[in-house]
Every structure is written in structure tokens, then in C-alpha cells.
Amino acid sequence: EAQVTQNPRYLITVTGKKLTVTCSQNMNHEYMSWYRQDPGLGLRQIYYSMNVEVTDKGDVPEGYKVSRKEKRNFPLILESPSPNQTSLYFCATLSGTGNYGYTFGSGTRLTVV
Amino acid sequence: AQSVTQPDIHITVSEGASLELRCNYSYGATPYLFWYVQSPGQGLQLLLKYFSGDTLVQGIKGFEAEFKRSQSSFNLRKPSVHWSDAAEYFCAVGARAAGNKLTFGGGTRVLVKP
Numbered sequence: 256e257a258q259v260t261q262n263p264r265y266l267i268t269v270t271g272k273k274l275t276v277t278c279s280q281n282m283n284h285e286y287m288s289w290y291r292q293d294p295g296l297g298l299r300q301i302y303y304s305m306n307v308e309v310t311d312k313g314d315v316p317e318g319y320k321v322s323r324k325e326k327r328n329f330p331l332i333l334e335s336p337s338p339n340q341t342s343l344y345f346c347a348t349l350s351g352t353g354n355y356g357y358t359f360g361s362g363t364r365l366t367v368v
Numbered sequence: 369a370q371s372v373t374q375p376d377i378h379i380t381v382s383e384g385a386s387l388e389l390r391c392n393y394s395y396g397a398t399p400y401l402f403w404y405v406q407s408p409g410q411g412l413q414l415l416l417k418y419f420s421g422d423t424l425v426q427g428i429k430g431f432e433a434e435f436k437r438s439q440s441s442f443n444l445r446k447p448s449v450h451w452s453d454a455a456e457y458f459c460a461v462g463a464r465a466a467g468n469k470l471t472f473g474g475g476t477r478v479l480v481k482p
Contacts, residue, residue, distance in 0.1 A: 286468055295377065297458055297472035305467075313469070345412065349468050355400065355419065357462075357470055361411045 257282045261346050261360035268336055268367055276331045276363050278346030284358075286349035287329040291315065291342040292362075298345060304329055336367040370395040370461050374473035381449050382481045389444040389476050391459030395466075401442040402460040402470070403433055412458070418442065429453070454480040 259280045268274055280287065288303035290313075300313030304323040318340055320332040333340060346360040371394045381387050393399060403415040416427025423435040433444045442459060456477045462470040 288470070290472075295474050297372075297374075297474045298460075298470075299472070300469060303467070303469070311467075347470070351464070351468060356414065356417060357402075359412045 257358065259346055259348055259358050259360040261344075261363050263363060264361065265364050266366070268365070270337055270367055271335050274333050274336060274365075276333075276344060276346075276365070278329045278331065278360060279327055280329075280346075280348045280358070281327065282348060282350065282358065283326065284348035284350055285326065286351060287323070288313070288347045288349070289319070289321065289329070289331050290345045290347065291340075292345065293342055301331070301344075336365075338367050341365060341367050370399065370463065370466055370469070370471045372459050372461050372471055372473035374457075374459055374476050376476045377474070378477050378479065380479040380481060383451055384448050387444075387446045387449045387453070387478065389457050389459075389478070391442045391444065391473060392440055393442060393459070393461045394440065395461055395463060397463065397465060398437070399461045399463045401433075401435060402462065403427065403431070403442075403444050404458045404460065405429075405455045406458065406475075407455045415444070415457075449478075449480055451480050451482070454478055 262277045285306045289301040290298040292298045299315045302321040304310045344363045347357045373392045401418040404412040418425045418435045456475045459473040
């Protein structure tokens with residue numbers, strides 16, 4: 256089954272404690288992206304990757320890092336989380352050929368206290 | 369830069385009544401347009417998408433949307449709402465020329481009255 260897998264689904268952490276949210280896909284898609292969802296703001300893009308070793312900032316990249324060492328994985332790293340990064344995070348991949356469309360993971364709800 | 373506006377933050381509709389959710393976009397060329405639904409505590413589910421061709425698009429769960437270039441709109445409709453349609457709905461615009469970035473509106477929360 257084609258899917259995007261995020262872990263963990265829920266995470267509560269303290270300010271300043273580094274964390275990583277993992278994202279893995281089994282569709283061999285080149286394009287991957289991270290979004291955060293906040294009430295009234297919809298989803299906003301944090302970072303995206305066009306292919307392995309190619310990453311770029313989205314609309315709200317401050318406080319986040321990503322890496323793309325292999326095609327299937329695209330982890331989101333918060334080096335020093337702050338309460339304003341409390342949000343619902345989604346990883347997404349894009350099938351840019353054939354049936355063009357995005358596939359989203361199930362989401363990670365992060366709370367920073 | 370592309371942008372999406374969903375003017376209605378909340379909509380309350382009676383079960384069995386019709387529903388229309390508004391979406392206006394800004395983009396220089398013909399965009400790719402999407403509607404997603406998010407049930408409480410769930411992820412995003414694609415309802416339908418428009419790339420080109422027939423401007424009336426049929427989706428899942430009985431939803432349809434109409435692309436109107438002259439109005440820069442892509443409104444979502446359903447003739448008869450079911451209680452299970454209570455959710456948040458997001459309109460989104462994407463384009464290959466924009467680096468495949470998907471830009472979302474702020475969402476419309478739909479409440480269904482019995």
C-alpha cells in the first residue's frame with residue numbers, strides 16, 4: 256500500500272530539548288515536504304525537498320531543519336523547540352508524473368511546554 | 369506568489385440541506401486546485417482536484433467543485449449533507465511552475481445540525 260509514515264503521532268516535550276519527527280515513504284517520490292497546521296491558518300509549508308540532497312525553505316522555516324540523505328526519508332528536526340512550535344505537523348510527497356497529486360502522512364501532534 | 373482565501377471560517381448546515389464552500393485563489397497562470405477534508409483528529413483526505421478540462425469536477429463522498437477562471441474561484445458543493453460531513457475543509461492551490469508548492473487556505477469548519 257502506498258503510504259507516508261510519520262512518527263511519532265503524538266509528542267509532548269520541553270522547551271529546548273532537541274527532537275526529530277521522522278517521515279518515510281514507499282512510493283519512490285522525489286518531492287517531499289513538511290507542513291504545519293495551526294487554527295485559522297491552514298497548512299503552511301516549512302521545508303521541501305526536490306530530490307536527495309536538495310532541500311529548500313518554505314514559508315515558515317525558522318526553528319526547523321531537515322535532511323534528505325536518501326529518497327525515502329525526510330526527517331524534520333527541531334534543534335531547540337519552543338512553545339510556538341506547538342502544532343500539528345504533516346509530511347507530504349508528490350507524484351509529479353502520471354497521476355499528479357500529493358500524499359499526506361497521518362500527522363504528528365507536537366506540544367512544547 | 370500564489371494564495372488561497374476561504375472566506376467562511378465556520379458554516380452550520382442542517383442535515384439533508386445543500387452545502388457550498390467558497391474558495392478564491394490568486395495565481396498568475398492556470399493552477400492545480402484541490403479540496404481536502406479533515407475529520408476531527410484525522411489526517412487530510414483528498415476530495416477532488418482540478419488540473420484542466422471540464423470545469424465541473426466530481427469527487428468522492430458526493431462532492432463536486434466548479435472552477436471559474438473569471439472569478440478565480442473553485443467552490444465546493446454537495447447537494448445533501450450527511451452528519452458525517454462535519455469536518456474541516458481546505459482548499460489548496462499548487463503549480464509545477466511554482467516548484468510544486470501547495471498553498472492552503474485557512475480552512476472552513478462545517479457543523480451539521482440534526
